[in-house]
Amino acid sequence: MNKPTLIIANKNYSSWSLRPYMAMAQFGIPFDEKLIPFGEPEFGKAVRRHSKAGLVPVLKHKGLVIWDSLAIMEYLAETWPKKQMWPKNKAASAIARAISAEMHSGFKALRGVCPMNLRRSPKPITVNDALLKDVARFEYIVAECRKDYSTGGPFLIGKFSLADAMFTPLVTRLETYAFTVKPTTLAYMNAIIKTTAFQSWKAAALKEKWIVPEDEVD
Ligand SMILES: N[C@@H](CCC(=O)N[C@@H](CS)C(=O)NCC(=O)O)C(=O)O
Structure with a gap:
């Protein structure tokens, strides 16, 4: 192939x-x-x-x-x-697709106010209601998924799936802008951050020299 x-x-x-x-x-x-x-x-x-x-x-x-x-x-x-990039189980796969689609079209405040910038040292920013609503929604998704699917592993539907790939940038935003989150959310964030895929991406990001104004990226 x-x-x-x-x-x-x-x-x-x-x-x-x-x-x-x-x-x-x-x-x-x-x-x-x-x-x-x-x-x-x-x-x-x-x-x-x-x-x-x-x-x-x-x-x-x-x-x-x-x-x-x-x-x-x-x-x-x-x-x-x-x-098996989407979960095999039909119900789990439907949830994984729903949250992935929600990520794709939503979380606009977090995407707009907190651009991904892996070289930025973690530091809080002034938050507003829209941002807090996005963070709360993400925490709810993590909590519900972990409640229903925690047996297969530390990711949203247990084993790593495409839904986790969709949420990885949001995880970096919560870390970079130092949001206070619940232990379940933090455990999920750490599982993503520890993946070999994210570690190799981040290592390359840290070596990049380009500086782009944050309002020009998404
Ligand atoms: N809905 C698209 C969004 C893609 C997107 O906005 N990409 C940004 C970079 S992360 C881009 O190419 N921006 C360049 C531009 O707006 O000119 C997707 O899911 O792939």
Whole structure:
């Protein structure tokens, strides 16, 4: 099987790029990586050479171009079914998909006010109601998932799944902006942070030299 290529932006800042990287790295899918740095004048043009949507991530595989993180997740799950990237159990899989879709379209306050920036030293910011509502919703999701699915492992549905890949950037935001969270949430965050996939992404992010204004990243 030809190796797919994942097109991403800076590992320090690109939260959407991190999601499919987490999935592919954590599930052991070999892939090539092409990084197009944000903030360079040619960014948009360089991305549009691969996908007319002009956004990263983009996955290229066997002549197909798949843009959008959630569509990439579905493609990976269908192409490598033996990896069981969504939970096998139908009810668990439905929950994993629902929370992944909610992540994809929601948590706007956290995404807007707390951009992913892995090089930023953890420090709190002034919070507002919208931010606290997003954090509370995430904590509720973690608590419910852990209550129902804690037997298979430390992740949302027990074993690592695509839902965890979707939530990884949010976990980094809570850490970077030093939110106070409940022990169950913290335990989940630590499980994500300890994954080999996240550790390898972060090590590369810390070596990057690009500095991009935070209002230009998502
Ligand atoms: N819904 C898209 C969002 C992708 C997205 O917003 N990507 C950002 C980088 S993390 C981007 O390419 N921004 C460049 C721009 O807005 O020009 C997904 O799920 O992949």
